[in-house]
Ligand SMILES: Cc1cc2nc3c(=O)[nH]c(=O)nc-3n(C[C@H](O)[C@H](O)[C@H](O)COP(=O)(O)OP(=O)(O)OC[C@H]3O[C@@H](n4cnc5c(N)ncnc54)[C@H](O)[C@@H]3O)c2cc1C
Ligand code: SF4
Ligand code: SF4
């Protein structure tokens with residue numbers, strides 16, 4: 001006979017403020033089959049758990065209902081406590097009195113009544129629970145890092161240094177990400193390339209890292225420890241082993257008028273190109289969309305000049321099928337461009353540029369060799385205006401969030417400008433200066449006090465051109481909202497940081513959540529910032545939200561530790577809450593009629609065919625069988641099966657029915 | 668095709684020129700109007716500054732009258748009236764309780780089914796498709812298209828042009844042969860309702876709009892709002908006095924320009940009623 005124990009938690013005052021916990025415990029205690037019922041202030045605390053363990057032994061309990069918070073929060077805690085008390089952990093259920101009751105209702109009798117009802121359903125359910133054993137699955141100890149910016153690089157190196165294999169997938173021809181485009185970096189003004197390039201080389205040379213550039217994830221199947229990932233290696237039109245990286249092809253390619261992505265469109269590149277001199281790998285790719293041969297069928301000059309005969313025009317894309325244990329997503333961010341700012345004339349006037357373009361102008365390896373020249377006529381601007389929060393913190397633009405990095409890089413830009421153009425004037429329009437970070441505010445103060453950058457607190461309404469000058473109209477809110485008009489030679493917009501293109505698509509392939517701005521979503525905003533809600537997939541860097549290099553790197557190392565912890569286990573245990581197709585004695589074998597409708601709806605490809613053979617080897621029946629390693633217990637097949645042959649362990653039809661009946665019946 | 672038209676206070680008064688041009692081109696394109704019978708004031712700026720219910724009830728009554736008279740599509744040439752009508756329709760759609768309350772106030776049924784068009788939308792939908800074949804005298808002039816504050820706003824509700832850098836008027840003008848200049852003052856304030864009470868402010872603000880248009884070599888400022896027109900045209904003497912200038916650039920309604928392009932005489936489209944002489948044709 002069932003002997004159920006019920007433990008009602010106050011959750012401090014979270015539950016007890018609106019629910020009469022004493023009354024709940026007492027009422028439930030009077031139910032049939034309830035052998036023990038009590039209340040306590042914090043069930044999840046040590047004494048609370050001990051209370052449960054002791055009661056299991058003392059009252060010889062066959063099932064436990066903890067009436068507390070959401071099972072998402074503490075189900076593992078209480079199941080563990082039950083196991084320690086000698087009860088199979090799957091004989092423990094939670095009744096959610098907090099999220100489903102106390103938090104959403106006023107204090108009154110009805111609320112307490114509802115709490116009692118919630119507990120009753122779980123008492124009825126747990127009576128029908130059966131003892132289940134966890135499922136063991138193996139772990140493939142190879143990690144995949146998607147995206148080769150600084151975050152991806154850091155994660156890959158950290159994982160590789162723990163002795164595990166890493167496969168890095170980068171979609172552009174080189175790793176490095178945005179950091180490779182930066183000139184100098186706040187708050188120290190050290191050269192970005194100088195600190196990044198050694199890391200890039202380390203990735204390429206690390207014995208545990210396999211790098212695939214010009215590659216993208218096609219599909220992801222499987223689950224933690226056992227992902228199957230298909231990767232498309234786009235054709236580089238090149239035999240990478242034969243190519244020595246001499247660069248002859250890139251200098252001889254006659255098609256030289258393609259806007260250079262690395263220079264943010266401020267320079268040109270040939271059709272066969274290496275994105276930048278320090279690129280890793282330092283091998284060219286042919287951009288087929290712009291190559292004369294692919295467009296017109298003629299040219300092949302690169303093939304003719306190549307001393308090692310490395311060019312392969314007919315190279316196809318290659319699909320790699322990889323077995324992966326854990327995935328780190330590090331696909332970074334983008335910034336808003338031209339057409340987003342018609343009111344600032346961006347995209348219409350050449351001398352209105354964005355922050356990344358300014359980085360290239362200020363970079364010694366950039367199109368102007370580090371001299372700040374304006375794009376229209378190459379003149380050095382005497383008056384330069386920086387506009388912070390361009391697009392960010394502007395609900396009317398659909399971007400309510402703060403992009404976090406632009407206050408700092410704007411201060412950096414103004415400083416770099418002043419260091420290069422001593423007689424020039426730099427103005428910054430800002431909403432607030434957000435410079436939280438080690439040595440960050442000091443950095444901004446330096447821009448204002450030592451480099452005499454003119455900070456104006458207020459927004460800019462419009463920028464337009466008149467007689468070759470840019471007129472910036474704004475307001476100074478510290479001077480009684482006075483209107484200001486600055487006649488500038490160049491304007492730099494600190495445009496909003498946004499999700500990288502293709503982020504939504506990738507998130508869907510990975511089955512991880514993303515927010516309304518298409519940034520990847522962490523599993524918990526405070527306590528699980530590097531996890532996603534899909535086990536075995538972690539986040540690093542600006543793919544989660546705009547962040548600076550120190551933050552991106554810290555998170556990347558955090559993700560690496562999570563991967564290393566996962567790989568330290570030889571097998572993983574999974575909750576056995578999976579579906580099963582019933583089996584009966586021959587000649588029926590199962591009530592399953594073999595329609596395999598379930599197979600077509602299972603989102604995890606977990607349903608297989610099982611054949612039953614007669615003695616002569618003839619197949620007499622084929623029925624469905626569920627691979628418990630793949631099944632995620634979503635229940636779709638259960639709902640679909642017309643012959644009611646499938647049930648979900650832990651959530652069987654009879655259990656759910658018992659819950660419903662409990663609600664319908666008086667007690 | 669028959670439309671309802673809501674003239675508001677200006678079209679039969681200070682903006683007769685606008686009214687004449689709207690009717691003239693409609694006739695040329697075989698389009699007819701029925702004035703919404705017994706129409707009332709839209710509430711203008713005053714109502715929504717004083718009393719929210721009143722500011723919704725006045726336009727709601729107009730729309731209810733249109734519904735009652737079977738006018739499914741109504742054109743509202745005045746940008747300010749247009750804004751009041753569109754905002755009311757939006758607010759009442761959003762909040763059924765408020766809608767019921769307003770119906771009580773106006774003692775009429777209101778369903779919110781009318782399609783409300785401003786002059787540009789109307790041109791886009793009914794004039795542009797047949798425009799090319801009718802053009803006899805392309806309007807080959809450099810123009811500065813001035814939208815003012817209400818024509819494309821509030822953008823959340825209208826959603827048919829970019830609030831900060833609108834394009835629709837420029838597109839219409841290029842279709843009749845004009846060359847719109849890059850004009851940053853498109854949506855700068857002209858002084859609006861201060862036209863009567865603070866002509867000094869209107870002179871200051873409208874002066875800048877006019878100066879920049881002339882500076883960029885525009886031969887005319889194109890508008891689609893009676894209020895903008897009176898500030899830029901009727902107040903020109905005040906503006907010139909304020910800025911000690913001699914701005915001569917004429918201010919032409921988009922409908923007048925279309926009228927000229929399809930060969931209508933200047934009188935027919937009200938061009939002789941302007942304060943600043945219109946020499947281009
Ligand atoms: C103008 C500007 C100035 C800045 N200055 C500074 C500074 O001075 N100091 C500082 O600390 N920070 C600065 N930052 C911030 C810095 O750029 C970021 O913190 C950093 O680049 C984040 O690194 P990440 O690896 O997360 O992303 P990214 O640098 O964006 O790298 C992401 C990588 O993933 C790849 N990728 C994207 N999608 C896919 C996909 N689907 N599959 C495969 N690969 C993919 C991309 O090609 C890229 O290589 C600045 C940013 C800007 C815009
Ligand atoms: S074939 Fe293409 S990549 Fe090669 S040289 Fe010609 S244009 Fe350049
Ligand atoms: S010429 Fe040949 S070897 Fe040299 S970089 Fe080009 S492909 Fe490589």
Ligand code: SF4
Nearest residue numbers: 389392402403406407
């Ligand atoms: S970091 Fe600064 S500039 Fe960027 S959005 Fe936030 S407040 Fe604006």
Ligand code: SF4
Nearest residue numbers: 602631632634635637
């Ligand atoms: S419950 Fe059924 S549909 Fe869902 S994952 Fe398992 S087998 Fe597939």
